[in-house]
Amino acid sequence: MVIREQFSTSLSSLKEEVLSLGSMAEEALAETMKAVSRHDSEKLNIIITNDRLINNKELIINENATLLITKQQPVASDLRKVVVSLKISSDLERIGDLSVDIAKAALRINELPGGQGFEQEIQKMGARTNEMLKAVISAYRDGNVLEAQKIAAIDDEIDKAYGEFVQSIFKTAVLKPGMIENITQLAYISRYIERIADYSTNIAEWIIYEVNGRRFDLN
């Protein structure tokens, strides 16, 4: 006889909430990168304001997870599901914050003479990170450990791109001292994107923990 059906339903809806937070974080990053490329200050401001929706969603997940622990006292894989929902939602919330940080840096660039520069590189890094975030959320949905493990390789790729990018913009800074403020903001943006990739890797580690009960260090 299958018992604890209500508990299983509550666990599934908790996961749905986290997946929906994942979509929100992923959309925030995609929209931010789009607004960065279009120098759309109005849109960037909207993204900054809307971050509270992501924060709020994380709070709801925290409350629901705490209630589940209190009322159902889950153990073993059930408990891991609840703990992982807390961990992943906290990482997703940080990803939301980092998109806000990107938006703020882009707003500062939009106010500077000389514009952005290096658009192609920054967009490429953003797009790859967005793919990574999408992939990790999908791996979480399916409990796919193999996919989660692949995420680490993308993180290495983004780390490398970040290092090269920062080097190249600083070389430009030497040649064009007038661009120093623009380049500083660009360095920030690339750093924030790289951090998002790190948080996505964290999420991948949590997926492995949820499924196998073992902690893996992917980065």
Next chain:
Amino acid sequence: MSAVTVTDNRNKTVYSDELRRNIVEIESGKRVYETKSLNLWYGKDHALKNINLPIQENEVTAIIGPSGCGKSTYLKTLNRMVELVSGVRVSGEILYKGRNILDKNYKVEELRTRVGMVFQKPNPFPKSIFENVAYGPKIHGIRNKKLLHEIVENSLRGAAIWDEVKDRLHENAYGLSGGQQQRLCIARCLAIEPDVILMDEPTSALDPVSTLKVEELVQNLKKDYSIVIVTHNMQQAARISSSTAFFLHGEVIEYGNTDHIFSTPDDKRTEDYISGRFG
């Protein structure tokens, strides 16, 4: 039963230092009991099937499993109380400190002075609190009143009930609450200075506060005694034991470090049972 491997290389299983220590301890700890290929039949009913199980010294071992899985039967083999049931047949070995207690030359009286037992329902004798605790030592020939007083006081202190009863030692034990009666029974058990205390669902008839008091007591007792506790309360097993054995249909499905069993059990049946998915 499966062995637990501990590795901590990159991209390998990573355990915290604490869990790793626990796992090492369980693999190397001193054992008070060693059960080998134990089989038990009630008439034709094969109630225990090829049980191989160690009991760690000065630790709390929890035995869990659904009703009728053989956990209480196993507990009662450890002091041979199971022999009181008619038609019981046993094969295999239970080594207590290296000697097989199932050997026909092993004196059961001697075993029972080393192994005390606490039951599901508190069962004090219809005597005073003092007499309940002094009963065992008296049977063992202790007549010296001062010594008896000392034993009674120490046992009641050991069972964390002294302060509640010290002014009413000569009142009938039936006047105590259920939780107090159970701690009195534990004191009675301590009075014969056993090595091992067997507990058969000792808190299932108690209210939550009394339950927590007994759990606290069990934690304190393990420095001096080896404790085996049968419980239906999963959280209780997780809270108080250092190793856990999961019984199902007369077999040990899984035995290991409690932290491991309750976080990442190796067998799906264990996981389903502790998660409340059957039982």
